[in-house]
Amino acid sequence: MFLAFLASFIMMTQAPPLNAALSATEAPRTLRAAFTVELQSQHASRVYSYDPRKERDARWQIVSWQGEDDELEEVAANWANEAAPDGRLFPDDLRASMGQQVQVQDMGHAWRVAFRHHPSTNDGEFDVWAAERLQASAWLDPVGERFLRIDYRLPHPVAGPEGGKLTRYEQSYFIRTEPRWGMSYVSSFSIDLEARAAFRTISRRYSASIVKTEFFFASAEAEADFEVRRKRPQLMSGLPR
Numbered sequence: 642m643f644l645a646f647l648a649s650f651i652m653m654t655q656a657p658p659l660n661a662a663l664s665a666t667e668a669p670r671t672l673r674a675a676f677t678v679e680l681q682s683q684h685a686s687r688v689y690s691y692d693p694r695k696e697r698d699a700r701w702q703i704v705s706w707q708g709e710d711d712e713l714e715e716v717a718a719n720w721a722n723e724a725a726p727d728g729r730l731f732p733d734d735l736r737a738s739m740g741q742q743v744q745v746q747d748m749g750h751a752w753r754v755a756f757r758h759h760p761s762t763n764d765g766e767f768d769v770w771a772a773e774r775l776q777a778s779a780w781l782d783p784v785g786e787r788f789l790r791i792d793y794r795l796p797h798p799v800a801g802p803e804g805g806k807l808t809r810y811e812q813s814y815f816i817r818t819e820p821r822w823g824m825s826y827v828s829s830f831s832i833d834l835e836a837r838a839a840f841r842t843i844s845r846r847y848s849a850s851i852v853k854t855e856f857f858f859a860s861a862e863a864e865a866d867f868e869v870r871r872k873r874p875q876l877m878s879g880l881p882r
Contacts, residue, residue: 648746648747648748649744649745649746649747650744650745651742651743651744651745652742652743652744652745652754653741653742654736654739654740654741654742654743655741657786658781658783658784658786659743659745659754659781661786662781662782662786662787662788662825663735663736663739665786665787665788665818665823665824665825666731666732666733666735666736666788666816666824666825667731667733667736668731668733668824668826669863669867671858671859671860671863671864671866671867672731672822672824672856672857672858672859672863672867673693673694673725673727673856673857673858673859674693674727674730674826674854674855674856674857675690675691675692675693675694675727675854675855675857676690676691676727676730676851676853676854676855677689677690677691677704677851677852677853677854678690678691678849678850678851678852679849679850679852680713680716680717680847680848680849681713681847681848681849681850682708682710682712682713682845682846682847683710683844683846683847684708684709684710684713685707685708685709685710685713686705686707686708687703687705687706687707687713687714687717688703688704688705688706688852689701689702689703689704689717689721690702690704690853691721691726691727693725693727700726701721701726712845712847713847716847729827730826730827730851730854731824731825731826731827732788732791732814732816732825732826732827734761735779735788735791737759737761738756738758738759738760738761738777739754739756739759739779740756740757740759743755743756744756751780751781751782751783751789752780752781752782752783753778753779753780753781754778754779754780754781755776755777755778756777756778756779757772757777758771758772758775758777758793759772760772766802767802770802771793771810774795774799775793775794775795775796775810776793776794776795776796777791777792777793778791778792778794779791779792780792785818787816787818787825788816788825789815789816790813790814790815790816791813791814791816792811792812792813792814793810793811793812793813794810794811794812795807795809795810795811801836801838804838805836805837805838805839806836806837806838807834807835807836808835808836808837809833809834809835810833810834810835811831811832811833811834812830812831812832812833813830813831814827814829814830815827815828815829815830816828819854819856821856822856822867822871824856826851826854826856827851828850828851829848829849829850829851830848830849831846831847831848831849832845832846832847832848833845833846834846
């Protein structure tokens with residue numbers, strides 16, 4: 642029990658190495674990404690490419706198409722219609738989601754960071770509803786000071802936001818670090834849910850895997866500005882003086 646107590650502790654999100662990991666998720670808006678993504682469900686798969694440097698009608702392109710799944714089509718269409726689809730690669734609201742302090746458990750190979758999700762300005766109605774019911778945790782490499790994975794899980798069945806009962810909900814984001822500027826990005830995510838309503842069971846499972854990426858700044862001036870700022874000494878805030 643004593644060893645377990647030592648391996649579990651409360652940490653402020655502005656303390657190292659957590660602060661450095663969170664900072665790495667906060668990419669400047671001038672950092673863009675061209676990517677190829679594979680969307681998969683139980684019945685279909687799609688591969689799309691996106692490049693913000695191309696003309697608007699040519700930015701989002703279908704690469705391959707297998708099977709039929711209307712909901713997977715809707716997922717892709719919603720993503721394609723966003724002003725900047727590459728924005729989904731940057732988990733920049735994670736600091737706001739974690740709040741001011743978290744529960745950390747040292748698992749040896751990584752830290753498991755448990756937190757209560759705080760809705761941010763980017764969250765929709767379902768995110769706000771889910772924040773009160775889902776268990777959230779992040780896996781952190783304390784040596785490399787980077788996140789490895791973010792998980793949201795429903796601990797027990799609950800009444801759904803639009804009726805029925807949500808019996809299972811699991812959502813995971815896998816995080817990688819781009820090598821040039823050291824920023825963290827989402828390399829894949831998955832959603833697995835099950836709901837029961839009107840004497841039927843609804844099951845949804847799909848994933849998105851980024852199979853190719855190219856990161857770049859919107860302009861040479863933006864890149865130069867970022868390089869200057871990241872070389873400056875970083876001051877800790879929110880800690881006792």
